[in-house]
Amino acid sequence: MALVVTPEAPVVPLPEAPGGAPRRRRPRGLRGLTPYVLMVPALAALALALGYPLVRQVALSFQDFGLEQQFGAPAEQVGLDNYRALLADSYLWTLVFRTVAFCLVNAGLTLVIGLAIALLLRSMSRSVRLMVQSALLLAWAMPVISAVTVWEWLFDSQYGVVNWLLTRLGGDYQGHSWLIDPLSFFLVATLVVVWMSVPFVAFTLHAALLGVADDVVEAAEVDGAGAWQRLRHVLLPGIRPVLLVVALLQIVWDLRVFTQIYKLQGAGGVTRETNLLGTYIYRSGISEGEFGTAATAAIFMLALTVVLTAPYVVRMLREERES
Amino acid sequence: MRTSHTRSLRRSLAGISTAALVVLSLAACGSDDGDGEGGEADGGPATADIRVWLNGADTPQAARDYLKTEFEKENPGSTLTIEEQQWEGLVERLTTTLSSKTETPDVVEIGNTQAATFAAAGAFSDLSDQLDELGGDDLLPGFVDAGSYEGKTYAVPYYAGGKYVFYRKDLFDKAGLAVPTTTQEFVDAAATLKEDNPKPANFSGFWFPGQDWRNAVTFVWNAGGEIATEDGGSWSGQLETAESQEGLQQVQDLMQQASGAAKDGNETDPQIPFCAGEVGMMSAPGWVNGLIEDAEAGCPELADKIGVFALPGSDGQPAPVLLGGSNIAVAKNSPNQDLADEAVAIMLSDGYQTILAENGLTPARTSLADLLGDDQFATATIAAASNAKLTPAAPGWAKVEGARILEDLFVEIANGGDVAELAKEADDAMEEQLNS
Numbered sequence: 001m002a003l004v005v006t007p008e009a010p011v012v013p014l015p016e017a018p019g020g021a022p023r024r025r026r027p028r029g030l031r032g033l034t035p036y037v038l039m040v041p042a043l044a045a046l047a048l049a050l051g052y053p054l055v056r057q058v059a060l061s062f063q064d065f066g067l068e069q070q071f072g073a074p075a076e077q078v079g080l081d082n083y084r085a086l087l088a089d090s091y092l093w094t095l096v097f098r099t100v101a102f103c104l105v106n107a108g109l110t111l112v113i114g115l116a117i118a119l120l121l122r123s124m125s126r127s128v129r130l131m132v133q134s135a136l137l138l139a140w141a142m143p144v145i146s147a148v149t150v151w152e153w154l155f156d157s158q159y160g161v162v163n164w165l166l167t168r169l170g171g172d173y174q175g176h177s178w179l180i181d182p183l184s185f186f187l188v189a190t191l192v193v194v195w196m197s198v199p200f201v202a203f204t205l206h207a208a209l210l211g212v213a214d215d216v217v218e219a220a221e222v223d224g225a226g227a228w229q230r231l232r233h234v235l236l237p238g239i240r241p242v243l244l245v246v247a248l249l250q251i252v253w254d255l256r257v258f259t260q261i262y263k264l265q266g267a268g269g270v271t272r273e274t275n276l277l278g279t280y281i282y283r284s285g286i287s288e289g290e291f292g293t294a295a296t297a298a299i300f301m302l303a304l305t306v307v308l309t310a311p312y313v314v315r316m317l318r319e320e321r322e323s
Numbered sequence: 324m325r326t327s328h329t330r331s332l333r334r335s336l337a338g339i340s341t342a343a344l345v346v347l348s349l350a351a352c353g354s355d356d357g358d359g360e361g362g363e364a365d366g367g368p369a370t371a372d373i374r375v376w377l378n379g380a381d382t383p384q385a386a387r388d389y390l391k392t393e394f395e396k397e398n399p400g401s402t403l404t405i406e407e408q409q410w411e412g413l414v415e416r417l418t419t420t421l422s423s424k425t426e427t428p429d430v431v432e433i434g435n436t437q438a439a440t441f442a443a444a445g446a447f448s449d450l451s452d453q454l455d456e457l458g459g460d461d462l463l464p465g466f467v468d469a470g471s472y473e474g475k476t477y478a479v480p481y482y483a484g485g486k487y488v489f490y491r492k493d494l495f496d497k498a499g500l501a502v503p504t505t506t507q508e509f510v511d512a513a514a515t516l517k518e519d520n521p522k523p524a525n526f527s528g529f530w531f532p533g534q535d536w537r538n539a540v541t542f543v544w545n546a547g548g549e550i551a552t553e554d555g556g557s558w559s560g561q562l563e564t565a566e567s568q569e570g571l572q573q574v575q576d577l578m579q580q581a582s583g584a585a586k587d588g589n590e591t592d593p594q595i596p597f598c599a600g601e602v603g604m605m606s607a608p609g610w611v612n613g614l615i616e617d618a619e620a621g622c623p624e625l626a627d628k629i630g631v632f633a634l635p636g637s638d639g640q641p642a643p644v645l646l647g648g649s650n651i652a653v654a655k656n657s658p659n660q661d662l663a664d665e666a667v668a669i670m671l672s673d674g675y676q677t678i679l680a681e682n683g684l685t686p687a688r689t690s691l692a693d694l695l696g697d698d699q700f701a702t703a704t705i706a707a708a709s710n711a712k713l714t715p716a717a718p719g720w721a722k723v724e725g726a727r728i729l730e731d732l733f734v735e736i737a738n739g740g741d742v743a744e745l746a747k748e749a750d751d752a753m754e755e756q757l758n759s
Contacts, residue, residue, distance in 0.1 A: 066444075067418065067440065067441075067443075067444035067446075068443070068444045068445060070418065070422045070444065071421070071422055071444050071445040071446050071655065072445060073445065156585075157585040157586075157587075157588065158525055158584075158585055158588070158596070174524045174525065175524065175525045175583065175585070177585055177586050177587050179587055180533075180586055180587040180734065180738055265727075266411060266412075266589075267589075268534075268585060268587035268588060268734075269587055269734070270587070270731045270734050270735060271726075271727040271730065271731050272727075272731050272752075273731075282415075283725065283726060283727075286415045286418050286419060286725075287414055287415050287418075287722075287725030287726060288722045288725045288726050288756065289418060289440075289444070289721075289722060289725070290759070
């Protein structure tokens with residue numbers, strides 16, 4: 001809004017146009033348009049980057065689109081067939097449950113650990129804080145594929161340092177496969193995902209905590225509030241809007257997690273039992289050449305994302321209106 | 324995918340300059356561009372940079388150099404770039420790049436079991452009219468079939484290679500073992516080796532990681548089973564049959580009792596455990612020997628302790644192994660069809676195929692098979708190939724590989740799952756992919 005500057009200078013009367021009404025200022029309509037004109041580039045970019053794929057995807061979900069169509073054969077319109085087949089497939093519902101559970105556990109863990117680190121950062125000395133922040137930044141900056149490869153090596157069943165260490169400590173972990181059991185597979189995946197997302201949450205919440213005035217916290221302390229009470233009644237309400245946004249982003253990110261799972265599946269584990277919606281869509285589309293089915297599953301996932309995040313969005317909008 | 328960004332930039336620049344060249348040459352030729360060069364419209368420009376995708380470390384460096392030099396000598400002004408791809412995830416990469424007119428490589432190597440799917444989908448140019456020039460009846464017949472669809476040939480053979488067994492002669496001597504002559508003797512030898520070498524704990528009498536379905540199907544075939552068969556246009560999985568299950572059971576025994584490999588590991592880089600002294604026997608492609616002899620990647624000090632033999636079947640003849648290998652094809656979306664054909668011709672030429680043969684790969688042309696030599700590796704290669712089989716000739720087979728159905732099956736078998744139940748599940752999953 002700051003972009004729309006209203007000229008406050010005194011309006012100089014213009015000489016009367018011959019045979020017309022006196023024109024004192026530019027027509028209102030044009031000025032009202034300015035904000036919209038300024039929005040056009042952003043909207044065009046959005047329409048191109050998001051709108052086109054979305055439209056194409058919806059169209060695909062109503063087609064029988066396979067590998068032949070990918071190379072130019074005409075696609076057959078099949079109406080709702082893809083949707084019917086997908087919803088009747090019990091595997092989809094297993095995937096939905098698995099994906100939502102994975103998302104909630106990961107988003108929850110990331111938020112809790114991120115918040116804990118943000119709080120710790122407050123009470124660290126300057127030099128220690130710098131060190132911790134650099135470490136966090138490095139984890140955040142590491143490319144996903146490199147990070148997952150390193151984790152893969154750490155947990156390698158034959159030559160991994162984790163097994164070596166646990167065996168040294170007296171456990172029976174010689175040749176133990178961490179990926180073959182789905183639960184243990186997701187444990188490793190959770191480690192990788194949480195490890196990579198904590199820095200963002202920690203930094204954002206740390207910045208938000210800096211915005212809570214110190215004297216309010218001190219006043220609470222003087223009034224006898226303990227550490228837990230200060231957190232619950234002073235700090236958390238102070239960073240609530242930021243916390244909501246971060247939680248929302250985290251849920252969206254963890255719902256569509258792909259790279260970490262896909263890469264780990266190549267290293268071990270049973271693909272069918274470790275697929276999440278993201279890898280299932282990729283596999284049925286790109287690997288198996290069933291683009292129609294994949295597009296339908298993707299639409300389904302979009303709906304799932306909307307359902308899961310709607311409460312947050314509604315809450316955020318309400319709070320924005322109230323403030 | 325390392326340099327996809329710079330590559331696409333370079334590609335688009337190359338595209339622009341190629342387009343500019345085409346416009347210029349059209350303008351210069353005017354209307355009397357009747358005969359002479361000809362075919363510019365569909366054959367592509369006279370000079371270009373040809374991109375060739377080769378997979379993994381299979382193709383020896385000498386062959387790569389030969390291809391580049393010969394091509395650039397025969398086509399002055401054009402260049403040839405070899406881009407090495409990983410076998411892992413190749414189907415996905417081909418699906419996405421081959422369909423893009425701007426990103427597609429011009430010539431691609433594709434696994435022989437994957438070729439049919441892409442040929443049927445229309446991803447490759449028809450090479451039928453060049454088939455005679457490229458070798459005709461001399462070409463490996465099973466591989467021509469694998470690259471053909473509805474009577475036309477889209478992907479020609481590149482090389483073949485059945486796997487054979489590498490074993491440690493010193494460990495055999497120590498355990499008092501002789502080279503096995505039947506499947507049962509082989510299984511027993513694997514168990515004996517494992518018992519005989521308690522250290523390291525992950526020692527393998529026979530190295531058999533869980534994802535290695537390409538070796539595992541040998542035992543299914545050897546027991547008289549099949550993977551999938553066609554009847555009246557519809558495919559049905561055959562892993563549930565009693566014969567197949569017998570083979571699967573044998574795989575489970577080997578994986579659980581004789582192998583120290585990861586139960587869910589894959590079979591890439593077998594030279595690593597071998598060089599670490601953790602392997603008594605392993606079934607691997609011939610070119611792995613080159614990796615073992617390599618001073619940097621391998622362990623030349625173990626090289627003279629290596630013996631090889633073709634895996635014996637239950638009747639004492641070589642067991643039916645999966646005939647691995649590759650086909651070579653020209654991308655239909657490539658703007659440089661004529662130049663791509665030139666590159667394919669070089670890859671099937673005597674000179675190029677000789678280099679492949681000298682490096683232990685069975686050449687695409689059967690008349691050159693003698694070039695393999697007569698050492699123990701060549702003898703094992705020829706013996707293994709004598710009874711080799713291919714995966715089901717279904718247009719949808721690459722989808723079965725894409726869905727990792729057999730990888731999943733054997734990982735669960737390695738992990739001690741119920742063979743009958745798992746075989747049934749895998750049959751259902753295969754039928755879903757093959758019949759859709």
